[in-house]
Amino acid sequence: MKYLIGLDIGTSSTKAIAFDLLGNIISKSNIGYPILNPKPSWSEQNPDEMLVAVINSIRTVIDENDNKGNELLGVSFSAAMHGIIAVNEKGEKLTDCIIWADTRSTQVSESIKNSEIGHEIYMRTGTPIHPMSPLCKITWMRDNMKEVFKNTSKFISIKEYVFFKLFGKYVVDYSIASATGLFDIYDLAWNKNSLEVAGINKDKLSLPVPPTQIFKGMNKKYAELMGIDVDTAFVIGASDGCLANLGANAIKPGDAAVTIGTSGAIRIIAEKPKNDESERIFSYILTEDHFVLGGPVNNGGIIFRWFRDNFSQIERATAESLGIDTYELLTKEASKVPAGANGLIFLPYLLGERAPHWDANSKGVFFGINITHKREHFLRALLEGVIFGVYSVGKALEETTGNIDTIYATGGFVRSELWVQMLSDVFNKKVVVAESYESSCLGAVVIGMKAIGLINNIEEVEKLVPIAQTFTPNIKNHEVYMKTFEIYERLYLKLKDEFVSIGLLQK
Structure with a gap:
């Protein structure tokens, strides 16, 4: 059997998934690593740990398929966006990978956003100006890590770090x-205004290449560690968010993909970028002919994990004894409560927020607590709050790009029918779940198939994505949610200034 590996370097883990040429999963490996928080607003990861996860996850899948006599055609990459690593002339890290959740550059981002060229930078780059952005992170490093900044040869992402180690080249895909x-x-080149703001030239950044670019001639040491030939085709691929749309087959007009993993996002695919004058959404590249428009939320599954890790010790022990997932127990608990959580509302901004507010100062809030509320109400409100966050982005996206008809759900949250039903109820739209929710890895494989000539265009993904489940909205629940959502939106506006004040006490 011939197969390709889709490799996704994510925030929580790196996944290597082997797909046959019909899009079926034949083996997988998943290796996790921690998020480091050395200071309250800092979120980092060790790129060397992530590199080891890449090597070992690929090795695991290779070994399993070698034992079956299967033939590897190539490896294609997906990776998280917005991370930045400073490296010296030897390619050694001077910093850990500063990830999307890091908000240390909040003041810098506000300064750039409010400058004369801030809006122009957004309109040309498609990236909202926010602490997640490497533009803001590099500018912050220039002013606050002067010695590191001076000694930096390149500012690169985690995928660039991996490709440099494997192939000795600094390359970055357009996505x-x-x-x-x-x-x-628009020009597919580094933006002069952005470089000027950050105080760097293009030599400090990698060479941009198309997502279908193939690399061969890997460093022999790493090839041996992975158990593959040095001339195995490695396709650089694209970003995880863009590939999630592709892998979910959410590529037609009226289709949207909602992904909730550690964070979350809602996105559509269009032939051209379309930026929002209000700067609420992004325009990212999937390929030169496919642009992904949408918005990310910082607070997705990480909110559920926060609750599990801090308030569910008994449930975790029970789940372990029963051999089931803790989240399954927690979801059952939340299902005891009706839509709207009996008036308990959760603003899920534990990591600040990106779209649509782009407010790194925002904080989490439980609102409306009364004496009748129990643990299950807090759980229900927590899950609903995450969906409300995505819905607020979806509203902005529809205002900019037109109506959404069908939502394709991807990411770890699809394992919870309750959570997916909430998505359908809040949006009042049909929600489709594919048989495999590993959409970023499958999207990477589709790009790989295009690169090595197995398919003519990425639209052929439709043949590879069978539908497992369809959810339709409960109108009564939708009506409750819309009343709740109105309060949810007003709460943010009323508390916006107070988030800044409370933030000063938390430093």
């Missing part, structure tokens, strides 16, 4: 580049 705030999505 990852388009999420930096440094890349002109």
